[in-house]
Amino acid sequence: MSKSTVSTAQQNYLNRLRAHRFIVWFLRVAILAGFLLLWEYTAAKDIIDSFIFCCPSRIAKCFLEMTKDGSIFLHIGVTLYETVISFALVTLVGILAAVLLWCSRKCSEVLDPYLVVLNSLPKSALAPLLIVWLGANRATIIVAGMSVAIFGSILSLYTSFTTVDEEKIKLIYTLRGGRFHALTKVVLPSSIPAIISNMKVNIGLCLVGVIIGEFLAARSGLGYLIIYSSQVFKMDWLLMSIVLLCIMAMGLYALIGGLEKLYLKKYSANYVNE
Amino acid sequence: MESILEFNHINYAYHTLEGETKALSDITFSVANGEFVAIVGPSGCGKSTLLSLICGLIVPESGWIHLNGKPLNDNPTSIGYMLQHDHLFEWRTVYHNVLLGLEIQHKLSNKTRQKAKKLLESYGLGAFADSRPSQLSGGMRQRAALVRTLVLDPDILLLDEPFSALDYQTRLTVGDDIGQILRNEKKTAILVTHDLSEAVSLADRVFVLTKRPATLKTCVPVTFNLTADTPMNRRNAPEFKHYFNLLWKELNHDE
Secondary structure: OOHHHOOHHHHHHHHHHHHHHHHHHHHHHHHHHHHHHHHHHHHHOOOOOHHHHOOHHHHHHHHHHHHHHOHHHHHHHHHHHHHHHHHHHHHHHHHHHHHHHHHOHHHHHHHHHHHHHHHHOOHHHOHHHHHHHHOOOHHHHHHHHHHHHHHHHHHHHHHHHHOOOHHHHHHHHHOOOOHHHHHHHHHHHHOHHHHHHHHHHHHHHHHHHHHHHHHHHOOOOHHHHHHHHHHOOOHHHHHHHHHHHHHHHHHHHHHHHHHHHHHHHHOHHHHOOO | OOEEEEEEEEEEEEEEOOEEEEEEEEEEEEEEOOOEEEEEOOOOOOHHHHHHHHHOOOOOOEEEEEEOOEEOOOOOOOEEEEOOOOOOOOOOOHHHHHOHHHHHOOOOOHHHHHHHHHHHHHOOOHHHOOOOHHHOOHHHHHHHHHHHHHOOOOOEEEEEOOOOOOOHHHHHHHHHHHHHHHHHOOOEEEEEOOOHHHHHHHOOEEEEEOOOOEOEEEEEEOOOOOOOOOHHHHHHOOHHHHHHHHHHHHHHOOO
């Protein structure tokens, strides 16, 4: 459609929408910038104790120094690696376990209370146990990352599998298909949106678990850096690690968001009607 | 004429914790090859249960069902089943939805693919083969569901109120449309419906069931003196009202 066909009312509407978006973005940036400036100013004027609270410029300087000697990339890389591995395992094991539960109603009813208890257990309580069993190594950290997300993941995937329209499954049976066909032709494809939103939750939880693991059993990684720097009172290291964790969490989440967009784009007709 | 389907003293009951609900009681009938039978009855009387039994989704408590003279299990007779809703999968294109039954029965070949395309063409869906189901109108969706069933070349077709989810106008056109298609293909069909005019306009015989537990009350043969026996012509024929009233009385006068 050419510009000339847009009516004034439509143009006004578009302008209002654009203004609204601009204000939202402006305020987002302004809050961050204002916070950083206030922090820097109060620290510089000794209104807050810069030894305890540090200040943005020192955090940035610290980051630059650590990029020069390359040590920061090691820590980021280690944490990222552990998170991605535990996330991949959670996704895989979660889907497989949910499929098994779906295949056998007996199995799911028998295991249900165990899953509920394991899911509500605070996973940080498991970390010391894991160290004793697996040793203070990377395997422990990856398992710690998995432990936070896995049980909830199984439960929510299983729930979404069981809420698939029974009539759609009946259709498969009327076409002379079996339980396996019901799984591959209906249950799994229709659960893809649920699987993706489950992944969105899991990536964050895995990061939490990995950091808990690194607190206790690591010689590198951002979690290790946080614990180490708090012990030697290097507040610039500590705060920088937290900022980096924020960015990492955002990046990983955005990656899965991108995956979701890709899926929606491919099946976009889904969201036009009905 | 050879009978393709035989029901012999069939009983069926649903079991729940609250108790037993008898759905069908001593149902006996047979359907001839190429015949179009409609089953009407009060809602919830077990009409759909009948179809599930024929399809083998559930097993009768007593009595037997024969298809082409043989019991249901291990029966080579191919059954097509159309449900109330089309249940086209949004994650598949219309064309791939139509192939679903072929995929499941491992019958995908160039020949069957060709057939699916041809059926889509002849039922006015050729241009929509690569569309998503949600881009189709209700009537087109139901036709796509019919193609999904017909591409398997069923010997007998079970229709479980397949038009009831459509709005009235679409329902008339699609009902007539599909009825015509089935007549042209000379398919044996069993239509479950609560719409009496639909039953009269489509069927060769109409079975009337009683309230639950359903028994077979009467069987009304429907014949029209028409040169072109289409559902639309039937609706306009003088006998139509007669049959409608007859069925209405049968349904509403429980002894």
